[in-house]
Amino acid sequence: MTVNESAQKIVEEFGMFDDWMDKYNYLIDMGKSLPLIDEKFKNEKYLISGCQSRVWLSAEMEDGEVVFKADSDAVITKGIVNLLIRVFSHQPPEDIIDADISFIDKIGLKEHLSPTRSNGLMSMIKQMKLYAVVFKTKMKEPSA
Amino acid sequence: MTVNESAQKIVEEFGMFDDWMDKYNYLIDMGKSLPLIDEKFKNEKYLISGCQSRVWLSAEMEDGEVVFKADSDAVITKGIVNLLIRVFSHQPPEDIIDADISFIDKIGLKEHLSPTRSNGLMSMIKQMKLYAVVFKTKMKEPSA
Amino acid sequence: MYQQVAFDVSKIRKDFPALHQEVNGKSLVYLDNAATSQKPQAVIDSILKYYTTINSNVHRGVHSLSRQATEAFEEARKHFQRFINAEHAREVIITKGATDSINLVAHSFGSAYLKEGSEVIISALEHHANIVPWQVICEQKGARLRVIPLTENSEIDLEVFASMLNEKTAIVAIGHISNALGVINPVKEIIRLSHNNNVPVMIDGAQGIVHENVDVQDLDCDFYCFSSHKFYGPMGVGILYGKEKFLEKMPPYQTGGEMIESVTFDKTTYNELPFKFETGTPNVADVIGFDAAISYIENIGMEEIMAYENELLAHGISTLKNIDGVRILADGAPKAGVISFLIDDIHPFDAGTIIDKLGIAVRTGHHCAQPVMDLLKIPGSVRASLAFYNTTEEIDRLHEAIKIVKQMFG
Amino acid sequence: MYQQVAFDVSKIRKDFPALHQEVNGKSLVYLDNAATSQKPQAVIDSILKYYTTINSNVHRGVHSLSRQATEAFEEARKHFQRFINAEHAREVIITKGATDSINLVAHSFGSAYLKEGSEVIISALEHHANIVPWQVICEQKGARLRVIPLTENSEIDLEVFASMLNEKTAIVAIGHISNALGVINPVKEIIRLSHNNNVPVMIDGAQGIVHENVDVQDLDCDFYCFSSHKFYGPMGVGILYGKEKFLEKMPPYQTGGEMIESVTFDKTTYNELPFKFETGTPNVADVIGFDAAISYIENIGMEEIMAYENELLAHGISTLKNIDGVRILADGAPKAGVISFLIDDIHPFDAGTIIDKLGIAVRTGHHCAQPVMDLLKIPGSVRASLAFYNTTEEIDRLHEAIKIVKQMFG
């Protein structure tokens, strides 16, 4: 699936919920099902700052695609990172860099996008795109 | 005349004016007629701070009475100091210390009493009372 | 004297327009008062009135509006003086908030009184605003910042404190009431012990002024500071009370207009107190608005407010404790205004997100008091902070919300 | 794009409630705008709306009100950014006023860049707020404060300035428009000359922002600061624009909450820009009010305002000059917004007292710019300062008032 296809799928999934409580229950489920990051990544270097809860994010290159893994000490935050991972993981760097993030607005999680520092969704996306930029640059470099 | 009598007289004088312009013309006249201070007193030491215009005030003891002299570079200010001198000069120190200053309110110059620093009437009165305190203390001391 | 009537919270709530709104489709329950309080209509009206009438710059103007604004501004200062029972109006400095006030003291007292090897004492309970400015000045001066540890119950350990005081101690800076936990510190005893050692004390009263009767002469504190916005007044104003004997010896903090007696390029002489510490155009509108807030408070009566708040707090704590898995922080310590708690091992951010969805404003996180959270080995807490316009029904709404949180994350 | 209509001052006046009052029995003529401006109803309404709806603390709250307040606050910052055309929103620091902004730069830039023997250049025209903070930091650092002299006409002497720049110069701090005389300084040329010598420039724009189209990237200034209250916004808010490359390297100024990334008693790390320089609860209400002021200004159009003000100023100068014995200060220099004058040898305080009695608010004294008054060997001046809501009829009222002053003191 492309970035857009995954995003579309998530928008559809969320479309089924009438009220916020179902939506958050679903997020919580997704938080619980997040494939956990390796413990060795749970350190300062992989911590995303600007979140009220702690989020660790790692990225690796596999066959030209970026693979993200993450964890958080808060479940809702985990659910949100999981969403992002479903959209952005296993995608080529340039697709991540160019990705449109309006789906977050569409699924009604806009409040997590607000410019507060208590709230790390913007920081997470920024960090994911940053990883993608780094990998893209590396791919272009002639191997030494 | 006592402090109160002089004050009462001034209140009566001002009572004759119907409008502010006559009142200020009178103040300006009084400002022009202020017996000038000796030039030697026009220095930092005799300057009253807290006024938008500069005011110099000196005081001397004569036969148990305090004699004030003053000058200012602004005419209205001079007029006001002149008022104060008419009330407070040639009075015994304790009468100056105890003097009631409500006459200023009564003659409609209350605006010059406001707690602004641009406006030195409070500072002038304070300084006059301070001189009186100093003289009173000196009088009590056994002459060395 | 003002005639007291029984505390009528439903009548009082009418004075606060912001309380009557819907949030997330539910009627708002505002329990984030320790962050900032809502404002009575009287305060809003006074700002409005100021800007439509006497608005002008103060202190140096010869014209009528400026004179009236100056008078109102200086009357406000005298009102603040009376409210905290300071000896002189010139001991009351207008700042932009508690943080600004503490920075002023740390910098200016620090410049005058801190030496290499001096010690500054704070407690482990402090808000960042009463930690970082001291760290900075201590580093500059080669002084040492010492921290009073807490007892098991998150109270200041007075015994240890007494043993920390010595001839190197330059100042003790302590919060009156902890914003993170609500613990009331024994400031009177701290001041007594400090003064026995000739050490002055600054009280960070950002929360204290809201929930206690503050009499600075009775306390005998050397500095006391707070923010208008947490005490039902407008944002952008703070107060610093300081004893004249210290303020006189301290150098100015910020410099510019107002605080100046005369300026030449060779030499600048500073104005007298309180102006020495007030530079730039002051926030006249909001100072006058804060004046209105204090009048509003006095009209209700601080004693009545405290009595009602204490009832509400007791009700809140016992209601929340009834829920299985709710852990109240610093439970049992003397407290005012704040219920800081955790629900099972649910992350405060998770709990707060759901509680917000239910129309209830609480705060989650470290509440700018990271050290005490580290000490308690928790990532933060959920904090419900009370004002005298809150009700037992609102507490019950919170109770329901916590039960829903437990279900969702169970 | 916004469709311009002819400048209709009588319509505009309706937006400013404070203009419609009597003072001393006369309808008010407010000509003290350089001290502080009156506020349009839109600004007053926005403060009112804030306090009755989203009032809450910003940045750290998880609840809805706090999120809305934060959004409005950060939108305001972006609006300020666009208005002065800063490159990034993080280059826009919210302070409490121009004086606060200048103190921040003097202290924080000074700490990072001033050394023993460094030189700081200001001009002889500066407001105390742009003199004293530099005196203080220069004294602390063993640096030297140098003052650009003025030409006969009270303009900055560019030739002398060029010769003062050297490898010791750390910063040049210059007012955009003199509040005391109204002289517009050649800031673009000053910046160009300074940058040729690799010297950064801070512009004190307290008056400049009011009367000029300010584009910080076009000016290429390194810092620019101003106050909300002089620019039709509420009191208690100021802006400091700074180029990121400098702000990044400068240490924090005040410390406490907000500007903190993490705090332990051993080590405190600071937040990123702009928060590094913003501590304590910000003045959210008035920042949002200032946002409304800028919208109001944009709606009228800065070009239209400038054109009208220039007409008014020209009318004012020629009207006043017509009176025998009136001496306009810095006459002939390029000017905006201010007519600073003397009447015969009448003391400004005398003149101002009578003019006030006639319902006209002007300012008298040294206007917090004592050095230039000393230079001109005058005790101060009478200053009429204009806003775009003033009218030629008001100028004519001033003309009449001056004639009465002359009679009374003649």
Ligand SMILES: Cc1ncc(COP(=O)(O)O)c(C=O)c1O
């Ligand atoms: C040129 C100039 N700089 C600085 C200031 C200080 O502004 P504020 O008092 O708002 O801090 C003023 C205002 O008087 C000014 O005119």
Ligand SMILES: Cc1ncc(COP(=O)(O)O)c(C=O)c1O
């Ligand atoms: C105990 C305490 N001290 C200081 C502060 C700082 O107050 P402000 O943000 O109004 O400057 C606060 C507010 O958060 C507080 O609760």
